[in-house]
Amino acid sequence: MFVKALRVGLGQLIIFIDFLTRPGKKQRPAAAQAQVETAAKGLTLYQFHACPFCVKTRRTLRRLNVPVALRDAKNNEQHRQTLLEQGGKIKVPCLRIEENGQTTWMYESKVIIAYLDQRFAAV
Numbered sequence: 001m002f003v004k005a006l007r008v009g010l011g012q013l014i015i016f017i018d019f020l021t022r023p024g025k026k027q028r029p030a031a032a033q034a035q036v037e038t039a040a041k042g043l044t045l046y047q048f049h050a051c052p053f054c055v056k057t058r059r060t061l062r063r064l065n066v067p068v069a070l071r072d073a074k075n076n077e078q079h080r081q082t083l084l085e086q087g088g089k090i091k092v093p094c095l096r097i098e099e100n101g102q103t104t105w106m107y108e109s110k111v112i113i114a115y116l117d118q119r120f121a122a123v
Contacts (some may be wrong), residue, residue: 011050018055025065028123033065036123040066042098045112046083048074053109057093060113064120068095 028036045061045068047054061068071079073092084090087105095106095115106112 014050014052014055018059023059023063025062028065032123036065036120037067039119039123040068044069044071044096044098046071046073046079046087046094046096047092048072051092054093057095057109057112060116064116066116066120 043066045054045057047057047070049072058070071082073080073083073090073094080090083092083094086103087094087096087107089107091107093107093109093112095112097104097106097115106115
């Protein structure tokens, strides 16, 4: 019970620190931002709200100003089941990428962040 309380407290602390130190959104011309929003329609991030690796990934999304659908795989049983059945495992963060009729499930925050930087930083 003590460990669970500690975990919840640390999770809330992580969220609070993220809120205080949140990066600003990248400013783009309207046409470029519209292009980013169109490209991001095929992206979905499966995450736990207080997971430090998920926070790190969400901070990158905010910094790059990429609007991605967020799915809570901890508190929403349907999203958790989708992550398990289609992604293959319950591990977060997980970026679901739908492109050209194919779906890719990308795990590991470092890999996801590298993908997002490569795809959206120059736009």
